[in-house]
Amino acid sequence: MGDDERDRLDPDSERCCLLRKIADFKLYKRRWLILGAVCLLNCSNAMLWISFAPVADLTASFFNCTLDDVNFLSLVYVIISIPFGFGASWFLDTLGLRSAVILSSWLNMLGSLIRSASIISFLNKGSSSLYYLFVGQCLCATAQPLVLFVPAKLAAVWFPEHQRATANMIASMSNPIGILLANILSPTIVQDKEYIPLMMGIFGIPAVIACILATAGIWEKAPPTPPSASAVNAASEPFISGLKKLMKNKAYVILMLCFGAGLGLFTAFSTFLEQILCFKGYPNFFSGVCGALLIFFGVVGALVCGLYVDRTKKFTEVVKICFSLTALANIAFAVASNFRNQNILLAIICSLFGFFGFAIYPIAMELAVECSYPVGEGTSTGLAFVSGQIQGLIYMLLFQSLTKPVTASSSSSCGTNQIEIYDWSVSTLIMAGLSSLGSCAFVIFFNTDYKRLLAEANTTRSDENSETPE
Secondary structure, eight states: OOHHHHHHHOTTHHHHHHHHHHHTSOOOTHHHHHHHHHHHHHHHHHHHHHTTGGGHHHHHHHHTOOHHHHHHHHHHHHHHHHHHHHHHHHHHHHHOHHHHHHHHHHHHHHHHHHHHGGGOGGGOOTTHHHHHHHHHHHHHHHHHHHHHHHHHHHHHHHSOTTTHHHHHHHHHHHHHHHHHHHHHHHHHHOSSGGGHHHHHHHHHHHHHHHHHHHHHHOOOSSOSSOSSHHHHTOOOOOHHHHHHHHHHOHHHHHHHHHHHHHHHHHHHHHHHHHHHHHTTTOOHHHHHHHHHHHHHHHHHHHHHHHHHHHHHOOHHHHHHHHHHHHHHHHHHHHHHTTSSSOHHHHHHHHHHHHHHHHHHHHHHHHHHHHHHTTSOHHHHHHHHHHHHHHHHHHHHHHHHHHOEEEEOOTTOOSOTTOSEEEEOHHHHHHHHHHHHHHHHHHHHHOOOOOHHHHHHHHHHHHHHHHHSOO
């Protein structure tokens, strides 16, 4: 008796067809190696970005430059990522995941090596050390858009439907972990300006390892057998037509603007946290603790919400709830930061702010892909990230312009040699208002079908029907 005849006699033949279809979706263990390389690359890039900020005064003394020069080493990431973000989206969707990861890893490594040239005495004459420093930092900044856009593409190409949100979360959250490590390691290593070269050497090690792992460990842009139905039909829209489709997609435009507002506000909040708190007498150590709590609980929140979304597929509900609770935490911070001696309350607020705020990032990236499918993952997530960088730059300039200079007092911890300090109370209230506006807009107006999941379900049903014996 042949296989087809047995299928006709078997009442469970439809289930057998489904099992044969599922068997076509093969998973490869090396997807975890690729995920590990991307995580290390993402973490390294974040560490190189923020490495000088926690020791800005000692950095300025070592390189004989101003604090504005040191601050620009961080700001250059935001400036460069805006124009290069569009190119990174095109590159990722056109040339594929492997090319994007390898190129970004080499840019990141070369940037870290060129930065290190600034501490080699015979290469430096006069102020040339700063040129090496800025050129290296610019190369690392050029790698950042590719590094940040890769997680959604990696999850879609290598991971099955029930692991995509988790994989995206792990790869995305390695960036704030890098920021956390830099904020801990930089002041720990650099006790005096003579230790700046040691810090730069240590921070360059992960960049070299990530480059080796990416170059040697990723030898194909996609697995031989796809992990899901959407990966089978992985042909994306061409870049330009994809951009046009995104701009006509109401749900995506709302997500792009609201997510961009949240990302921009988070950037501004993280940048100005120490300056906001010192006005009311909170020491720099406490500001560092609040920043660490923000990131630590943010990673925990992203992990919890990522695992939940992978099981339930409730992307929209989770993002709306997290947006609303983040806005409430922002309002609470704006009020509490105007009072002195509220250490415990502020620590709790920053923890909640991070828990709900960071949870939005990886899930919103998955939601951007779901509501814009079949537009490429690099294009849909990249445009949302560029929106966040543009809004972040605007908010940083706006909040700084709204500060009011006041005479330094003994109760302030903003530095003993400052004649003037700045009152950030108006800026924090505006920040809370913008956060509330963005969350309300998203909750009220955003609604979408999960187009990628629907396409996968339709593909599976059509394949089952075509394989069912007559």
